[in-house]
Amino acid sequence: MGNLNWKFFQKKILRLFACLCTILDRLAWILRLYANPAEGKRPRVDFRASLTETIAMRQNLIELHHHLDGAFRCASLYEEAKRRRLPQGNLDRGIFCEKTTVSPSCSTLSEFLQTFYFFYEIAQSPQFMERAAFEAAEDMHNAGVIYAETRFAPHLLSTQEYSPEDIVQSVLRGLGRANKELGITVRVILTMMRGRAIQELHEIIDLYNTYKGIGLAGIDLAGDETLHSGREYAPLFNEASEAGIPVTIHAGEGTSAQRVREAILLFGANRIGHGIKAAEDESVMDLLIERNIPLETCLTSNLHTGTVQNISKHPVGIFLKRGVPVTINTDDPAISGITLASEWDLFRATFSPDTNTVQKILFTSAQASFAPDRTKEALYKIFPE
């Protein structure tokens, strides 16, 4: 009996010890991230750049719709595939890289998605994600970006071995290093994928609450809206929005203006990812204007997924005319083979916006960012209303 009691006692102590280790480990991570936050005190703004130079789009850019998993460098993916002896690493490097980027003539969602299917397994490790986060920030820095929000679905990148929290921590660590070394501020939006269990959204909100002070900016809903409306997540998103968590919803990309209305009224969205179908309904455009809800516009991405057939027909022209707030972004820069600077070049070449329009878009980006007030104040100094 005494022996049994002792064994029971031993088991309890071991379990308590394991639990204590987990808590200490998590605490250590959080303290380390606090010491080196992704957010930085304020973006390292180049105040010497005049508005004309900024408009020339090589400085002081703001990126609000950027998927981290659409921004992996091909060379890094290839190296990782080789390091982990994954079958993709046996391919010739040139062929491998072709599979991670769409062709310039890509115009279907299925071709676009093929790239993700090819490389996703390679990215599923904290080591890779830390490296990828730093490199994505470096690529944005080189394209003239000073403030960005990047997003990813932690549950898609986690494995049996690594939890979604492991992935979030590694990304924040990579972005913290980028902030320290390059001065760029990149914050993180956690993405919930349509069609996944609602439990994941609860976990995403928990993760947001744990890491919000050290680089988490908000939450997002993404995934094919033609297959899943995602309406079942609306009450939880709306609750989160009312509790002060910034929310952006991918809506009205390839469906209808009604989805944009729902994102605002049911999900409590503060911003809309794409939302291009809003152009088909005057009342939805009015709603966006009345509530000052900006669209995260991604020109080349819309072309590559076949959502618009011709860039000159992109509804961003309609939105600007109607006064709907818009911002210019990349979506998946590595997959589309673009940068934010090249997207601005495309926008300016296609729509010939005047200086006031450009100024307005830049101000909208600063205002619509999910940044803390001190960061926004720094951005307003470059982009006054």
Ligand SMILES: [Zn+2]
């Ligand atoms: Zn997107």
